[in-house]
Amino acid sequence: MDTIGPVKGTEMSDLTVWNHAAIGIKDDIVVWLGSAEEASILDASQTIDAKGRLVTPGLVEPHTHLVFGGSREREMALKQQGVPYLEILKQGGGILSTVRATQATSYGELLEKALFHLDRMATYGITTVEAKSGYGLDRETELKQLRVAKEANEKHPLDIVSTFLGAHAIPPEYKENPEAFLNEMAGLFDEIKQEDLAEFVDIFTETGVFSVPESRRYLMKAREKGFGLKIHADEIDPLGGTELAVELGAISGDHLAVASDEGIGKLANSDTIGVILPGTSFYLGKDDYGRAREMIDAGAAIAISTDFNPGSSVTENLQLIMSIAALKLKLSPEEIWHAVTVNAAHAIGRGDVAGKIAVGRKADIVLWDAPNYLYIPYHYGVNHTNTVIKNGKVIYERQEIR
Numbered sequence: 183m184d185t186i187g188p189v190k191g192t193e194m195s196d197l198t199v200w201n202h203a204a205i206g207i208k209d210d211i212v213v214w215l216g217s218a219e220e221a222s223i224l225d226a227s228q229t230i231d232a233k234g235r236l237v238t239p240g241l242v243e244p245h246t247h248l249v250f251g252g253s254r255e256r257e258m259a260l261k262q263q264g265v266p267y268l269e270i271l272k273q274g275g276g277i278l279s280t281v282r283a284t285q286a287t288s289y290g291e292l293l294e295k296a297l298f299h300l301d302r303m304a305t306y307g308i309t310t311v312e313a314k315s316g317y318g319l320d321r322e323t324e325l326k327q328l329r330v331a332k333e334a335n336e337k338h339p340l341d342i343v344s345t346f347l348g349a350h351a352i353p354p355e356y357k358e359n360p361e362a363f364l365n366e367m368a369g370l371f372d373e374i375k376q377e378d379l380a381e382f383v384d385i386f387t388e389t390g391v392f393s394v395p396e397s398r399r400y401l402m403k404a405r406e407k408g409f410g411l412k413i414h415a416d417e418i419d420p421l422g423g424t425e426l427a428v429e430l431g432a433i434s435g436d437h438l439a440v441a442s443d444e445g446i447g448k449l450a451n452s453d454t455i456g457v458i459l460p461g462t463s464f465y466l467g468k469d470d471y472g473r474a475r476e477m478i479d480a481g482a483a484i485a486i487s488t489d490f491n492p493g494s495s496v497t498e499n500l501q502l503i504m505s506i507a508a509l510k511l512k513l514s515p516e517e518i519w520h521a522v523t524v525n526a527a528h529a530i531g532r533g534d535v536a537g538k539i540a541v542g543r544k545a546d547i548v549l550w551d552a553p554n555y556l557y558i559p560y561h562y563g564v565n566h567t568n569t570v571i572k573n574g575k576v577i578y579e580r581q582e583i584r
């Protein structure tokens with residue numbers, strides 16, 4: 183049975199595994215599933231022998247800040263001295279330093295850089311990627327980022343799902359008047375719709391950034407314009423963003439590391455997916471990795487992502503994040519695989535096409551240098567990808583050293 187919705191709560195422990203299986207692909211679609219013995223009677227023009235390897239759906243990456251200028255390696259020393267992430271931002275660094283770099287980087291350079299990171303994601307077995315803007319904070323640069331993501335989607339074999347995150351930080355000139363800045367960003371909604379530049383609108387609801395009431399007003403405007411909603415919620419301070427995500431019917435609430443008991447209860451009884459980003463907890467040196475375990479136990483649907491960005495989680499390696507989820511969030515391998523495939527696809531509105539190997543779905547498939555699915559979170563920090571098939575085509579094969 184090809185279930186339609188995300189996988190929630192205890193169902194996340196229930197993973198379907200086939201031994202000696204075969205997959206039939208025509209063009210970009212899976213057209214047949216069965217045993218290897220049955221497959222031998224099929225008349226295929228080309229076959230790939232997985233040689234007993236683990237085969238899974240392509241990983242779905244539901245939360246990245248893909249398009250940005252520059253990098254922030256110089257902030258690492260500040261982090262080591264214990265300067266908090268929000269303090270660096272307050273001093274005009276952090277997100278605001280990437281904003282200046284992104285404003286100063288040409289469209290062509292941003293595109294090249296995005297394609298480079300997408301290549302790397304593909305090598306890690308990712309076949310669909312969500313990409314946010316949010317390093318422009320002005321009309322021109324936000325649109326530049328979204329147009330880069332759109333062209334990258336056309337040029338690159340990976341599929342990109344775009345999110346407008348104009349409400350990512352308050353530019354210095356609006357420091358005293360965040361509402362005016364949000365109005366300016368909301369003023370871009372029509373243009374973004376007309377150019378088909380984003381499916382979702384997101385906001386950073388956090389101390390020193392946008393409050394819950396500001397976020398509610400802004401996201402309600404986005405919803406009226408027909409955008410799906412996402413929220414960076416309860417990452418550092420527990421402001422009640424998890425509750426807001428559920429209240430507004432957001433497709434996902436992201437981070438949720440410090441969600442309240444009430445927020446977790448509401449999430450569990452909703453269709454909103456919790457996108458958990460444990461790489462951020464790791465990279466920002468937090469002791470507490472959040473409450474994903476309690477969320478699943480309460481019955482919620484969880485996805486996992488790298489949060490790839492130049493400040494708080496600088497990695498494209500979703501396999502590493504799977505290990506962190508196992509070790510720090512105490513999620514089981516079965517839960518983790520659901521979180522990076524089917525639930526991740528649902529978190530970005532691709533639950534009907536991606537995140538599963540099933541007849542009628544896109545042939546997005548990864549062959550791993552691993553004997554079973556337990557092995558990927560277990561052997562950490564390295565790349566286990568052997569072969570990546572995207573839309574029915576081999577786009578990556580591990581090279582042997584000679």
Ligand code: IZC
Nearest residue numbers: 277280386491492493494
């Ligand atoms: O550039 O620091 N948390 N936004 C909210 C980020 C992290 C990205 C960044």
Ligand code: ZN
Nearest residue numbers: 245247414489
């Ligand atoms: Zn983020």
